[in-house]
Amino acid sequence: KQYLQNKGYEILHSNWRTGHKEVDIIAKMGNEIVFVEVKACQSSTYRSPIEAVDVKKQKRLIEAAELFLEASTLEYELRFDVIGIVFYKEKYEIEHIVAAFSGF
Numbered sequence: 001k002q003y004l005q006n007k008g009y010e011i012l013h014s015n016w017r018t019g020h021k022e023v024d025i026i027a028k029m030g031n032e033i034v035f036v037e038v039k040a041c042q043s044s045t046y047r048s049p050i051e052a053v054d055v056k057k058q059k060r061l062i063e064a065a066e067l068f069l070e071a072s073t074l075e076y077e078l079r080f081d082v083i084g085i086v087f088y089k090e091k092y093e094i095e096h097i098v099a100a101f102s103g104f
Contacts, residue, residue, distance in 0.1 A: 001025060001084070003041055009034065014090040019070075021064035033076040035065045037100075050100055053082050062103035078103065 001011050009027040016023045025036040039052040053061075061080060069078075082100040086093045 003014055003096075004036070016064070016068060018067045019066065021038060021067065023064050023068065026068065028076065029079075031076055032079045033069075033074055034079045034081055035050065035061055035068075036081045036083055038083045040087065043088045045085055046094070048084065050082055050084075050097055052084070053100065058101050058103070064086060065103060 001014060001104070004025065004027055005011060007029075009029045011025060011027050012030040012033075013026040014024070016026050023035050024038040025034075027036060029033045037053050039058070041052075058080070065078060078104055079099050082097045082099050084097075089101070
């Protein structure tokens with residue numbers, strides 16, 4: 001969350017759930033509502049965060065976003081981002097993929 005806040009995002013929800021669907025972070029940036037999936041791994045098992053968010057996961061995120069919007073009065077453009085955090089022994093790297101996939 002802190003990473004996004006430092007970039008100017010307004011965090012609306014963390015770990016938002018409905019039924020079996022969850023969105024890690026829902027944020028606002030300008031005129032967009034951004035649904036963010038966060039993936040973390042150790043350097044020894046690294047793969048790109050977009051690889052970890054397969055079509056099945058994308059579909060669940062899109063469905064969760066639709067449910068969030070049905071229950072909300074917010075009217076903004078939508079975006080789906082993926083953030084990957086790779087942990088090394090004494091540091092970490094963040095990879096932020098803006099508009100990683102489209103849902104509508």
